[in-house]
Every structure is written in structure tokens, then in C-alpha cells.
Amino acid sequence: MEQITNILVVGIGGQGVMTAADIISQAAILEGYDVKKTEVAGMAQRGGVVTSHVRFGNKVLSPSITPGHADLMLAFEPAEALRWVTHVRNGATVMVNSYPQAPPVVSVGLFDYPENPEQQLADYPINLVNFDAGNIAIHLGDRRLVNSVMLGAIAAHLTLSSEVLKTALLSRFKNKGTEMLALNEAAFKAGEQASLISIQ
Amino acid sequence: MSVAQQIQSNPAIFISGNEAVALAARDAGCRVASAYPGTPSTEILEFIAAYPDLYTEWSINEKVSLEVAIGASLTGSRALCAMKHVGMNVASDALMTQTLIGAVGGLVIAIADDVGLSSSQNEQDSRYWGRFAHLPVLEPSDSQEAYDMTRFAFGLSEQYAVPVILRLTTRICHVKGLVTLSIPQVKEGRKFTKDPSRLVMVPGNARQRIPLMLERDKTLATFSESCSLNVIEQGSNRQVGFITSGAAYCHVREAFPDAPLIKLGMSHPAPIEMIREFAESVGKLVVIEEVEPLLETELKAAGIQLHGKEAIPRMGELTPAVITPAVARLLGKENTIAAVGVTEVFPRPPTMCVACPHLGIYYCLSHVKNTIIAGDIGCYTLGAGHPWNALDTCISMGASLSVAQGIDKGRSEEDANKNVLAVIGDSTFLHMGMQGLLDITYNQGNVTILLLDNRAVGMTGGQNAPSSGLNIHGDATVKIDFRKLCEALGVRSERIHEVNPYELPTLFKALRDEVKVKEPSVIITNQPCVLTERYAKQPPLTVDTDKCTGCSNCLDVGCPAILVSRRETVIKPNGKEKVLSFVNIDSAACTGCNLCINTCAPDAIMPVTSTARIDAVELK
Numbered sequence: 001m002e003q004i005t006n007i008l009v010v011g012i013g014g015q016g017v018m019t020a021a022d023i024i025s026q027a028a029i030l031e032g033y034d035v036k037k038t039e040v041a042g043m044a045q046r047g048g049v050v051t052s053h054v055r056f057g058n059k060v061l062s063p064s065i066t067p068g069h070a071d072l073m074l075a076f077e078p079a080e081a082l083r084w085v086t087h088v089r090n091g092a093t094v095m096v097n098s099y100p101q102a103p104p105v106v107s108v109g110l111f112d113y114p115e116n117p118e119q120q121l122a123d124y125p126i127n128l129v130n131f132d133a134g135n136i137a138i139h140l141g142d143r144r145l146v147n148s149v150m151l152g153a154i155a156a157h158l159t160l161s162s163e164v165l166k167t168a169l170l171s172r173f174k175n176k177g178t179e180m181l182a183l184n185e186a187a188f189k190a191g192e193q194a195s196l197i198s199i200q
Numbered sequence: 201m202s203v204a205q206q207i208q209s210n211p212a213i214f215i216s217g218n219e220a221v222a223l224a225a226r227d228a229g230c231r232v233a234s235a236y237p238g239t240p241s242t243e244i245l246e247f248i249a250a251y252p253d254l255y256t257e258w259s260i261n262e263k264v265s266l267e268v269a270i271g272a273s274l275t276g277s278r279a280l281c282a283m284k285h286v287g288m289n290v291a292s293d294a295l296m297t298q299t300l301i302g303a304v305g306g307l308v309i310a311i312a313d314d315v316g317l318s319s320s321q322n323e324q325d326s327r328y329w330g331r332f333a334h335l336p337v338l339e340p341s342d343s344q345e346a347y348d349m350t351r352f353a354f355g356l357s358e359q360y361a362v363p364v365i366l367r368l369t370t371r372i373c374h375v376k377g378l379v380t381l382s383i384p385q386v387k388e389g390r391k392f393t394k395d396p397s398r399l400v401m402v403p404g405n406a407r408q409r410i411p412l413m414l415e416r417d418k419t420l421a422t423f424s425e426s427c428s429l430n431v432i433e434q435g436s437n438r439q440v441g442f443i444t445s446g447a448a449y450c451h452v453r454e455a456f457p458d459a460p461l462i463k464l465g466m467s468h469p470a471p472i473e474m475i476r477e478f479a480e481s482v483g484k485l486v487v488i489e490e491v492e493p494l495l496e497t498e499l500k501a502a503g504i505q506l507h508g509k510e511a512i513p514r515m516g517e518l519t520p521a522v523i524t525p526a527v528a529r530l531l532g533k534e535n536t537i538a539a540v541g542v543t544e545v546f547p548r549p550p551t552m553c554v555a556c557p558h559l560g561i562y563y564c565l566s567h568v569k570n571t572i573i574a575g576d577i578g579c580y581t582l583g584a585g586h587p588w589n590a591l592d593t594c595i596s597m598g599a600s601l602s603v604a605q606g607i608d609k610g611r612s613e614e615d616a617n618k619n620v621l622a623v624i625g626d627s628t629f630l631h632m633g634m635q636g637l638l639d640i641t642y643n644q645g646n647v648t649i650l651l652l653d654n655r656a657v658g659m660t661g662g663q664n665a666p667s668s669g670l671n672i673h674g675d676a677t678v679k680i681d682f683r684k685l686c687e688a689l690g691v692r693s694e695r696i697h698e699v700n701p702y703e704l705p706t707l708f709k710a711l712r713d714e715v716k717v718k719e720p721s722v723i724i725t726n727q728p729c730v731l732t733e734r735y736a737k738q739p740p741l742t743v744d745t746d747k748c749t750g751c752s753n754c755l756d757v758g759c760p761a762i763l764v765s766r767r768e769t770v771i772k773p774n775g776k777e778k779v780l781s782f783v784n785i786d787s788a789a790c791t792g793c794n795l796c797i798n799t800c801a802p803d804a805i806m807p808v809t810s811t812a813r814i815d816a817v818e819l820k
Contacts, residue, residue, distance in 0.1 A: 012548060013550070025214060025376065029212075029214055029378065035376075035377070036377045037375065037376040037377075038371070038375050038376075039374040039375065046550030046551055046552070046553070046579075047548070047550060048548055048550035061450045061454040062450045062451045062453075062454040062455075063371060063377070063450065064371070064451070064517070064519045066519070066520050066521045067521055068538060068540045079545050079546070080545075080548075082545050083543055102763070104551055104586070104587070104760055105546060105547065105548075105586055107764040108587065108752075108781065109764065109781070110586065111546035112546065114545060114546075143788065
């Protein structure tokens, strides 16, 4: 069977999961692959769980990644990484933004936030890359840059060229002024560096 | 750049099934497109509205939407209407008679089934409507087919003078794939031709049309046998073969790459003879269809031996992870897909937005005792959840009012002192709630109605409605006056109150007064949806942690920007334990609606100053 790359992007509404998945898809298209991407909208703006599946290869059929077969997971929130970690294959790279966001049901004490999710994730047979992308984004000046930081972080772990990924990312900001462009480029680079450091 | 140039310069575009349907309507020369918003179909009309030279509208409900499209078709124009699956329940009155008239200009009805219920109150199989209304059903399996089949559907509709159902599902509507467009057509409308024996469906005329409809069924069945959308894919392993359609095709092809199969692009009427011949060439034949066993039943009735829902689940999506083990069981083979474990992580249910005007309503409703509250369809259905737990029913669009009327009239002595309320949003009220209100006033029910007017269709993304005063393009139009409307529907003027939902004392007073009154009353809220441009953000709030007493009153508001920073268990003077919840506010998310200030006895909540803002960020 033809080789398909399965990328699972997970997070919560408003974090930019869809945008990240779109950018990865665009990069794969630029590299000449067939691509399918699921879009789970509807509840996206209501703080619910958001997942997006990106699949690319010579010919993609089903848009859904079979549980246990994701090659790479990009998780925008540590508890969400834990929720979906069983959906990746053994040896998959799991990139986690360690900046936690608890929902109201946790905040008021109905449920507990998992204790040390990073430690729990480390028990799985995966290549875990865990870093505080949220904090990097805030230091660069805007929390919304977290998306570009995360994309920079996965660049080295994709079969796609990181230059192409960066091009796909920056093309979304080409009409938003030079400052936005520069900020997102810086965020992408910061993500690249952060993921390298956390591997060592 | 012309579309033709676009096609040349950019051979494939990466778009969702919804956008593909929209582009196909444009390129097929469609002149009128109508819809009422509904997940997963909403974006079809949003995309079409952006194209010039087409008339598009948000209709007030799906029946109206279909009738608008029917009218356009009768003028010879190509027309499309789009809806979610439950929309067709509303529109079906028009559908069931329109089938006798048929189409003049191409008439395509896109119905999007929410297989797996990502955002709906039920799971329905819209392919039934093809059987019920004697209409052909086309089922694309990806974005490219959504484009190609929508264009095909317009042609088919005109060729056989029949409305065509385009059955979509969430995995078509919301999946992006690469699509190559084809050369656009220009289709002008024709002159409306008076033809009462065809267009005026009184019994004498309708009786003449039924045999023609039945004849059309046969013609379409013959057409289906050679239709280019029905494809045999010869596989190398003939042990098991499949009949499938729509999104399920992609899943089957992926899970069983070597198996022969028939993909039914035109799944109704099914090409029975084509399938019969195919059935003889494979070992076991399995029908993989999402939701109901429609093809299975029809093929079995035609004497074809096959397997279906005894092995394949009857609800939810039929992904490789679902069908691989099911087919393995059927063949007595080992399942190649291992089930994955589930990790223990808290649920993350959707919440209302920060500063949502509904928060105040539900804060009050959850503090009013002795109620039965009928809910409706929209963002405010979330009021059934934590922390409000305020809704007792949710069924269909507009049902809050009529169900409340039934509860009022049907209640026994045990419920005699209960306050019966209905909660409904502006757009849902205009969609199908007005009739329920008229029923209540006409039949002298005793229901207190909360009409949450946020001037938008919130749940589907803040689309315009007659309550917005703006049309689908955002241009000014008639803005409905709910007070006048409710008066016209028979509610006495003294029983109608317009309130600001951020002013809790006013809201409480109106609510407590009106539930006591033994006649229908309407409380209308008047603040806009926070997702729309009409909402004006105010400076964010923060908590003075020295003043917070941990009483947790503000948490009952349910605003997602209010977070518990620390919990403490104390022993009260009466010896009972009490948990105190000290809070802070995510000032980056807060837009300063000030609702929580109303609930804070120690005045611990206040606008952010620049220093306080930094503290709030660092608290995270």
C-alpha cells in the first residue's frame, strides 16, 4: 500500500488547531502530495475539544486517521495530548505545548486536571517533545503566535521541507503587514530552536 | 481573472465539500440559492453569497428556503437550496408535492446529514427522502465529487424535470481536498410559463401527475443502470465485494484496497441489475451505507444475497476502524485493527462564550425555584449543562413554546404550582417559534417566554437573520420589532418586557413578577451576540484576591473567563464543611460585560489597571 503520512492536530476551540492543520496541508500540497484534511467546526468557538486530521501521500482515500496510526501529533494543550495519545502509532513524534488550559468543569472542581500530564505521556512508546510554546509566544509579544511557534517546532519532524512549511505559514500573513510577517517568522524560528533544545 | 483563467493558472484548489458545492452552483449558472443556517451545511450559502451575479438569501426556515428555490426553478432559473438533515423535516411539506410538479430550471436540494451527531439533536438518513418523494439521490464521496456531482445534478434535474437531492454528510462538508474546476456555464432564466394543470396542485391536477411521477421513477431507474456516477472498481481479491456510497466509499477503499466494489454516486434509484451481475462475481457481498439499511433492504427485496446491518453498525461513521473489524467478523477472519485504549481525561464540553448575553439569563433561571423549563435549539441549549442545569427539554426548532403549552395544559395536581417557562432565541423564534406563541395566546396557556434576542444565528457562527436588520451580505434591510410581533401574536403589551441581560436585578424582577402572572408573558433580552461586530468590548476585569471571600457566587454565572485559583475547606459555625473557591479572571479573555460584578458581594471584581493586568498574566 502507498505510504500515507498521518498528522493529528489537537487542542481546544480558539487555539488555532484548524489554521495549523491548514498550513501543514498547504505545505504538503506545495510538495506535490495529494492531501485530505478534516475540519471539525461547529463547537470550535465554544471551548470544546478540537481535532483535525491531515493525511498526505500519492493518493489519500479516507480523510480519517485510524486510531493508533497517527505518525505525528501536534498538541496545543497537555491534557489534550493525553486524551489523544492512544491515537498515535508506536514511535510517533508527539509535540506538546506544555501550557495548560483547564475548562470550567475542572476549575469548579467537578473533575481533576491530570496530575503531571507530561510524565504520563512519557510512559507511552513515543518520541515526546514537550515545551512551553505559550510562554514563548507571550515573550514574543502576542499569545496568538503560539500557532507559529508550534509549526516551527514540528518542522524538523515532518517529511516536508521546513522551508516549505515556513512559506506556507508566512503566505497567510502576506497581506497583514511587515510587522506581522516578521513576528510570525520569529515565532516559527523560536519554535524550531525550542524543539531542538527539548530533544537534547 | 476569469474562472477559465483561474482553472488554467491554478489547476487544483484545496477546498471543503461545502465550498465545492458552492463553486459548482456558481459554475453551473445557478441564479438563486437559499438556506437557513445549520451545521454542517452552513458554509455552502456563505460561500455562494460571496460570488457576484447570484441571488442568495438566508431564508427564515428551510420550508421557506425550499419554496424560494422552487419558485426560482419555475421561472426556468437554476436554483439550489441547502440545509442540514433536520431542515428537510421542516421543508418536506413542500417537497412531497413539488415532486409532482417537478423542476423547470435545474433544482438541486443539498441536504447535509450529521452522521455521528457532532452538532445535532438526532442522526437522520436523508436518503429516505429520495424514496419518500420519488427523487434521485446523488452522494459525493469527497470535495472533487461534491463539485462534479453538483454540476451533474443541475443537468440531471433539467433532463428529467425532477428536483435532485444531493446527500452530503459531515465528512464531505467539512473535509478539505484538492479540486479541479471545470469550465463554467452561463444559464439565463426563462419566461415563467403558465401551466395550471402542472403547477396548480389541486386534487384533479395532482391525480394526473402521479402516474407521470411513477413513470419518471422507472426512467430514472433505467438511467441509473448506465449512469457514469455508478462505478465498478475491479479488485484483485474477489472473496468479498462491497456496495457503498458517499464518505463510506473512501473508508471502504482504504480498508479493503484489493476488494472489488461498486461505488454508487447515484444511489437512488439504485442500478439493481448492475449490482445483481456484480453480486455473482464476488464471494460475499457487503453493503456499507452510513446510517439506515436502505440499499440493503431494496437489494434484498430484489433477490440479491448480501450482508449489511447485521454486521455493520447502524449509527455513526463507517470509518476503517469500524468496518475492518466488522467485516473480519463476517468473514471469520482475524481483525487487523486493534482497538486503542482510552486515557482518563476530564470532559471538555462546549461552553457559552465569555460575556455571552445568555449567561445572565441562565444565572437567573438556575436561581428561580419550582420551574419546568422547555428549551430550544441554539447556543442557549448549552444552558442544559454546567453550571446552570436549567433546561428540562430540547426537541426541535421552536418546540420550546408548544411543548411548554402542552406541559401547562397536561400537568397534574402535583405540578399545579410549577412555573412553566420556554427559552428560545431570536432566529429560532422567527424560524418556527412564532406559531407556538400564537398557539399559547389563542388557547390561553400560561407560559413565561424568554426570548433571547442576540440579533444573530449564534450557534452556526453569528449569521444574520431578520432580527439583525441585515441580509446575508450584511446590507441593511427590515429589522423585526419583537415587541410589536409578540403583541400582534396576542401577548398583552403589559406582559412584554425588554431587558438588558447584563442587569441581573432587572432580569430577576421581570422573571419573578412574570412567572406569578396567570397569562402568557414575554421577556425579551436586547444585547447582541458577542461573536458579531455589534458587540462592543469593554475594559477587562480582574479580581482583588485580598477581597475575594471564596463564596463562588460568580462561578454560577458560568463565564469561562472566571477561573478558580484555589480551593479551601472550612468548618462553618454549625459544624458543617464548606468548600470555598477563590477566583481570578482571565483578563486576556474577559471583555468587561460586568455581569459577574453583579454577583460579587465583597466587591472584589473590578476593571483591570495596567499593573493588575501584568499580575493576571503572571498568575497563569
